[in-house]
Amino acid sequence: MTAPGSWLWLARHEGLLAWRDLRYLMTGGGRWRGRNVVIVSVMLAIGLHMIAFGVVARYAGMTLEVGTRGFTSITGSLLLIFFLLLSQALEQVTRLFYGRGDLDLFRSSPAPLRRLFAIRVVAIGVATTIMALVVALPAIDVLSFLGGIRWFTALGVAVAAAATTAGIALVLASMLFDALGPKRTRFAAQVASAIVGSAFIIGVQAVAIQSIGTLSPRALFDSDLVLSRMPPPDSALWIPARAVLGSGWDLAITVTVAAIVLVVPMVLLSGRLGGYAIATASVSHGGNRRAWSTRLFRTASSRQLLQRKEWVLLLRDPWLASQTLMQLLYLIPAGLLLWRFYGDSRGTLIVLAPVLTMAAGQLGGGLAWLAVSGEDAPDLIASAPISPMHNLSAKVEAVLIAVFAIFSPFLIGILSHSWTMALIVAVSILVAAFSSALVQIWFRSQARRRYFRRRQTSSRIATFAEAFSSVAWASAAALAANHSWYAIAPAIVAVLVLAGTWTIRPR
């Protein structure tokens, strides 16, 4: 059964790699301390259950007789989770082709590549299922505790959703590869993943803003506008919702459909995945073109050189640019809100201040990581006749200028309405981005730019510090936009977070 190269042998190998990845994710590459991991996991579980209690406890009494209104709410929530899972699965499937890792080893071995890919697709399904359970389990626990064990059928729906997303992601990635070829698929899949992950919630928010003047999806699902367009309660559209509410028959249909959606593409496509991986290995980025940036570099001071280099490298790496900028998709509802209420009272626009500040903090952190830790030629910069402070300040300026440029359309919109609010938002954007950049400087750790996505696991402290300071600055911006002196309180909290982070920075 466990002969080298057999299904079980490969599955065990993949399991070992997945376990090592999980350990890295939990420890950030540090030493494995079992007790600490258990403590953090228990605290996380308690926290998630408390949040779930606050969100879903009032729905514990729901039964199959909830009618269209209840089914709409449940289906909306399921769709939100489904699209998030699909986004993750699509990215993982794409990584199958482009992650060089051990593929060369397998390709040079007599082990069948088809078998390896089939196991890796199943592994993606398992990983997506685990993610679905992390999201859904606390809510299901709370609902079962308050409303009875019938709610445990929702577990089956979560697993089915994960399996479905893995199957759909495989089909989508394969279609992209066939249509665009190995050179463009990675970027296209990246963009597709970002859009898929955010499209549903952004779309719902956009409709909510346009139709009922709020960002709340729940208010939209409860509105007559939506309910009047929904099918009757016995419609097939509500099968997953009925399965969540304890219908065994509907659960059986949901799980069967999910199994078909996963297994059929896996059987049909796993043989082609090896070919895709080989094609990505022979991609050439070449092409002799006269580069426009040469002149930019020839007519610049050393400070400008370092800044322009950062921008050129980012612009020339679509994958990295999409990684960095995808969070800006979530600003679309904010932009819509600005457009919808342009000229209305100041109160409506106040919500923009924290949203933009939070986004600027996160974007600033990402760009600062690329500029500082993701420097591809650290020895060149260190051996150049410029002081380290000059280098760092030039890079931080590059980050702040980029952030300011990206947010300037919003600022111009707000400026037309209120210059004081525009000033407040501009300052808070810069301060939040600067704070995140400081955290990245204090916790810099040389890494290749392609490991951008792992930056959040390389230092838990830096990730949390960045998030907390962004949240604190966003709160301060909201209060300041409301002309409240209480804005000083979250601003002090942000400064304290930064001071605390500075004291525990690695030396």
Add this chain to the structure above:
Amino acid sequence: MNMERAASALRVAGLRKTFQRPAVDGLDLKVGQGEFYALLGPNGAGKTTTLRIVGGLLQPDAGEVSIFGIDALAKSVEAKRITAWVSDEPMIYDKLSPTEYLAFVAGLWGMDAAVAENKSAALLEWLELKPHAHERCEDFSKGMRQKVALAGALVHEPKLIILDEPLTGLDARAARLVKDALLARVRQGCTVIMTTHILEVAERMAERIGVISRGRLIAEGTLEELRKQSGSSNTSLEDVFLSLVAEQEMARESGL
């Protein structure tokens, strides 16, 4: 400026750097102007650490480093202006072309744009990179990347070139080009200090050779002088090197 110090391109005195254990342990070194100096030693001997300190990439725990009479620790920017560093892993940007890379490096060293453009073109031609001058480096082989890095080191006309294993991974043709480029610079008065594991390269190119072990210089001189120190004549540098290192290890184990 001290005249005795100015006569040497590089002067290192009492250099110490400790990580988990001492990497450089009281090293003294002197390299003359226009000299080709090879620093040899077993793995972990402290060669790279020494050169990284000289290149301004690392701060020592103690000691002095003087480059053409400039205190490289106190006035690092001034010293870096006349120094170039090339490591075994070419430090270039994948998303830039060789032309852009050289323009960037020349700008960092504050070169005049027109002069830099001419020098870049000449270097790219010399290193046989002209056909790829406007391609991004991401598809380049190790040898091509190393040649781009070397062009970056030469474009700003440094007086001291520091190279850490510059021939690692290069094919015979690329290695010959790099060696020729370095020898030409030495003939023009430039000073080169290089580490290498390819002892034949050190034997054929270096005027003087330093052997380092456990962070200390254990022997130094021309090949003939090293042969005398090791007590063996008409032997290759490899034999001399192995003999010197073994002698040092035995002395250390016997507590001498």
